[in-house]
Amino acid sequence: MMNRLHPALRRILPQLITLVVVLGCNVLVFPDFFKIEMANGRLYGSIIDILNRGAPVALLAIGMTLVIATKGIDLSVGAVMAICGAVAAAAVAGGSDVATAVVLALCAGIACGLWNGFLVAVLNIQPIVATLILMVAGRGVAQLITEGVILTFTNEGLIFLGSGSLMALPMPFLIWLGFGVLTAILVRKTALGLLIEAVGINLRASTLSGVRGNVLIVAVYAISGLCAATAGIIVAADIKGADANNAGLWLELDAILAVVIGGTSLLGGRFTLAGSLIGAMIIQSINTGILLSGFPPEFNLIIKAFIILVILIIQSPIVQSVLFAMRMPPDLSNDDAEPVEGGSARDRDASVQKEGMAP
Amino acid sequence: MLLQGKNITKSFPGALALDAVDFNLLPGEVHALLGENGAGKSTLVKCLTGAYRRDSGAIFLDNQPINPRSTLEAQDLGIGTVYQEVNLLPNLTVAENLFLGRQPRRLGLVSTRRMNAGAREILSGYGLKIDVSRELSSYSIAIQQIIAIARAVDLSGKVLILDEPTASLDATEVQMLFSIIRRLRDDGLGIIFISHFLDQVFEICDALTVLRNGRLVGTSKLADTSRLKLVNMMLGRSLEEEIHKEKDRTASVDPVQLQFKNFGRSGHIKAFDLDIRKREIVGVAGLLGSGRTEMAELLFGAVGHDSGEALAEGKPLRLTSPRAAVAQGFAFCPEDRKRDGIVADLSVRENIILALQGQRGWLRALSKSEQTAIADGYIARLDIRTPDCEKPVGQLSGGNQQKVILARWLATNPRFLILDEPTRGIDVGAHAEIIRFIEALCDEGMSLLVISSELEELVDYSQRVIVLRDRAHVAELTGDAITTSNIIRAIASDDHEDKVLA
Numbered sequence: 001m002m003n004r005l006h007p008a009l010r011r012i013l014p015q016l017i018t019l020v021v022v023l024g025c026n027v028l029v030f031p032d033f034f035k036i037e038m039a040n041g042r043l044y045g046s047i048i049d050i051l052n053r054g055a056p057v058a059l060l061a062i063g064m065t066l067v068i069a070t071k072g073i074d075l076s077v078g079a080v081m082a083i084c085g086a087v088a089a090a091a092v093a094g095g096s097d098v099a100t101a102v103v104l105a106l107c108a109g110i111a112c113g114l115w116n117g118f119l120v121a122v123l124n125i126q127p128i129v130a131t132l133i134l135m136v137a138g139r140g141v142a143q144l145i146t147e148g149v150i151l152t153f154t155n156e157g158l159i160f161l162g163s164g165s166l167m168a169l170p171m172p173f174l175i176w177l178g179f180g181v182l183t184a185i186l187v188r189k190t191a192l193g194l195l196i197e198a199v200g201i202n203l204r205a206s207t208l209s210g211v212r213g214n215v216l217i218v219a220v221y222a223i224s225g226l227c228a229a230t231a232g233i234i235v236a237a238d239i240k241g242a243d244a245n246n247a248g249l250w251l252e253l254d255a256i257l258a259v260v261i262g263g264t265s266l267l268g269g270r271f272t273l274a275g276s277l278i279g280a281m282i283i284q285s286i287n288t289g290i291l292l293s294g295f296p297p298e299f300n301l302i303i304k305a306f307i308i309l310v311i312l313i314i315q316s317p318i319v320q321s322v323l324f325a326m327r328m329p330p331d332l333s334n335d336d337a338e339p340v341e342g343g344s345a346r347d348r349d350a351s352v353q354k355e356g357m358a359p
Numbered sequence: 360m361l362l363q364g365k366n367i368t369k370s371f372p373g374a375l376a377l378d379a380v381d382f383n384l385l386p387g388e389v390h391a392l393l394g395e396n397g398a399g400k401s402t403l404v405k406c407l408t409g410a411y412r413r414d415s416g417a418i419f420l421d422n423q424p425i426n427p428r429s430t431l432e433a434q435d436l437g438i439g440t441v442y443q444e445v446n447l448l449p450n451l452t453v454a455e456n457l458f459l460g461r462q463p464r465r466l467g468l469v470s471t472r473r474m475n476a477g478a479r480e481i482l483s484g485y486g487l488k489i490d491v492s493r494e495l496s497s498y499s500i501a502i503q504q505i506i507a508i509a510r511a512v513d514l515s516g517k518v519l520i521l522d523e524p525t526a527s528l529d530a531t532e533v534q535m536l537f538s539i540i541r542r543l544r545d546d547g548l549g550i551i552f553i554s555h556f557l558d559q560v561f562e563i564c565d566a567l568t569v570l571r572n573g574r575l576v577g578t579s580k581l582a583d584t585s586r587l588k589l590v591n592m593m594l595g596r597s598l599e600e601e602i603h604k605e606k607d608r609t610a611s612v613d614p615v616q617l618q619f620k621n622f623g624r625s626g627h628i629k630a631f632d633l634d635i636r637k638r639e640i641v642g643v644a645g646l647l648g649s650g651r652t653e654m655a656e657l658l659f660g661a662v663g664h665d666s667g668e669a670l671a672e673g674k675p676l677r678l679t680s681p682r683a684a685v686a687q688g689f690a691f692c693p694e695d696r697k698r699d700g701i702v703a704d705l706s707v708r709e710n711i712i713l714a715l716q717g718q719r720g721w722l723r724a725l726s727k728s729e730q731t732a733i734a735d736g737y738i739a740r741l742d743i744r745t746p747d748c749e750k751p752v753g754q755l756s757g758g759n760q761q762k763v764i765l766a767r768w769l770a771t772n773p774r775f776l777i778l779d780e781p782t783r784g785i786d787v788g789a790h791a792e793i794i795r796f797i798e799a800l801c802d803e804g805m806s807l808l809v810i811s812s813e814l815e816e817l818v819d820y821s822q823r824v825i826v827l828r829d830r831a832h833v834a835e836l837t838g839d840a841i842t843t844s845n846i847i848r849a850i851a852s853d854d855h856e857d858k859v860l861a
Binding site (some may be wrong): 189190191192194195197198201202204205206207208209210211212216269270 | 659661681682684685686691693698699700701702703704705709713714716717718719720721722723724725767771
């Protein structure tokens with residue numbers, strides 16, 4: 001059955017199943033979960049809420065996927081969100097129009113990304129340490145911009161990006177979806193995706209093959225900064241103010257989690273943007289589900305951690321191979337659905353046999 | 360007899376690393392342990408120091424049987440080891456490094472004052488007057504090396520094993536180290552000296568033991584051993600054996616394609632002149648550590664040159680990075696395939712088109728069908744054994760991985776191909792195929808530079824052979840002068856001025 005699916009779809013099938021299961025659990029705790037209503041020219045409902053509220057993590061996960069594919073990590077995205085939200089708020093508060101404010105904020109995000117990329121690619125600092133610097137310093141920078149207060153604004157255009165709607169759908173959802181599609185086209189229709197994967201798997205070999213590894217590494221951090229800036233604008237627009245202390249707080253960890261749940265290895269290499277976006281929606285579904293279920297809020301983080309632990313255990317290679325062995329008698333096993341460990345050992349045997357038979 | 364190993368045998372899954380090797384070390388002797396890569400030098404040392412458990416055989420120290428189970432135990436018995444990469448803690452002070460694990464205490468607390476005084480006393484025995492309260496990393500590698508020796512001698516005091524101690528030292532630092540080694544020898548220590556630099560072996564050692572493929576080739580006093588005999592022992596040939604070219608590969612009459620003038624980098628390889636003609640195979644021979652790979656990396660721009668220039672048809676070339684070199688039509692199959700060659704998790708197809716795609720830039724992507732066509736073409740042409748072009752390259756055998764990397768470069772249509780040990784670690788069948796291919800490429804008009812330790816191979820296909828020793832060109836052989844024995848003689852010769860032997 002699995003063979004008939006498109007390879008890209010087959011790759012993210014476990015993530016899709018997980019999402020369906022999580023949504024199913026939400027129905028159990030909140031029967032009206034799938035109900036969608038139309039009011040004031042836009043759709044309302046829990047599903048729409050998940051797509052809307054999940055925007056910041058989804059945007060961060062897009063950039064984080066590319067960074068992780070190069071064997072890096074970007075811890076600074078939460079702080080970059082705060083900086084860029086503050087830049088946008090300060091710009092409109094200073095009288096700029098919304099376009100100028102957005103461009104300034106996006107430029108600030110790219111600048112942050114270039115800084116991270118410079119530390120990682122040029123100075124060869126380990127990514128986790130390099131981006132930790134901006135993670136810590138970034139909130140300070142944001143506080144300097146907002147001068148220590150929550151910088152509120154009333155610019156309708158900017159607020160529209162956070163809480164407006166287009167074609168009955170909330171803007172944040174349209175923004176992350178558009179961003180995701182554009183990035184997917186950028187990396188898969190050009191050679192960028194392949195080169196990023198090559199650099200993530202073996203930087204030395206790629207550089208010796210004439211690939212500009214360091215330029216690519218700087219570029220993915222810049223893209224991550226751009227994604228964080230967009231997320232920061234949305235969060236600020238949503239609350240009509242820039243909160244330097246709380247905007248994007250701990251979201252870098254949710255973004256990393258979304259990438260990991262999405263099926264991209266922290267060791268770099270092969271990546272899937274669609275998987276990461278589904279991962280972000282899984283996380284948001286859990287958040288929304290816990291909220292709807294009426295559990296006391298103090299349990300939220302523990303329940304969330306527990307659910308994620310279960311997801312990761314099910315995805316672990318050991319459990320996967322056990323599940324696979326249970327599902328299929330050995331003589332019926334097919335190549336493509338087999339987990340990597342088992343597959344490689346048997347493939348090797350097969351190729352040895354083939355070599356042995358050749359003249 | 361200070362340290363004696365008898366019939367030491369050690370096997371790893373699928374390989375016999377040491378086969379009944381005997382080793383004898385006298386007190387007051389510097390004993391060289393020699394052999395090419397994989398000969399079993401480090402396995403023997405690890406068996407002697409307890410890092411590995413030997414399968415069989417016996418070890419005697421001062422004629423008492425010993426059985427160290429760890430390097431620490433060997434250290435307590437009197438056998439200390441200093442590795443090429445200094446295995447001390449760079450962020451501790453010199454004194455702390457010397458006394459680590461045995462700091463002098465006063466009322467239960469470490470007495471820094473007494474420790475520093477002790478450290479100064481130890482180091483003054485080595486003629487080293489340095490501030491022992493500074494961090495180890497603030498001193499040069501040579502000083503760190505001496506501190507490591509001082510610690511090992513202080514802890515052990517009978518046998519000192521030096522594993523490539525001079526690899527990262529310059530000439531004056533080597534002399535400083537040697538004067539210390541000589542003094543320790545005169546004090547009665549037995550010293551095992553592992554090095555690839557034959558000049559240094561002949562300068563400092565009293566005796567030598569040569570291993571090859573896990574077997575003992577011979578032990579002798581240095582005074583009884585000529586350089587020629589030693590190189591023959593290491594490479595495993597008899598002096599009479601002589602291999603001439605079978606094919607008629609007369610020197611190329613094609614125009615000079617590339618010129619390297621006074622090309623070099625200090626500390627890497629001495630500046631050399633090299634002309635490469637179109638349709639020419641230039642072989643490079645030399646022992647391990649002679650600068651073969653360094654030369655290849657320099658030519659390809661993986662390491663920048665600090666002297667000289669490269670010219671193609673009279674026009675200067677910019678060779679500042681592999682990318683720049685690729686743009687000039689250079690290609691390089693590295694020696695360490697796993698580390699520098701393959702991108703293991705990517706498919707055969709993606710590995711084959713990687714250099715071509717890198718050359719085109721990320722915007723001009725090759726479509727999937729173009730990629731598959733290129734990959735399938737080379738899979739057929741090079742006879743790469745893979746079920747299909749989507750298999751991850753890491754799952755292929757070594758010979759097929761080598762062919763994939765070759766295909767990666769052929770896809771860029773290079774004019775100059777550098778092959779570093781193209782046949783290392785691959786099976787006999789693929790070996791012959793790759794050599795046939797090297798010759799076919801040359802006939803098609805490509806210029807090749809092939810580095811290899813398989814001398815018959817080099818003699819067979821090279822029109823010229825360059826011999827390297829101690830990171831410098833020492834000889835160039837052409838025509839009928841290309842024989843294995845001439846190459847060995849050039850490697851072994853002591854005279855740096857003998858440019859042409861023929």
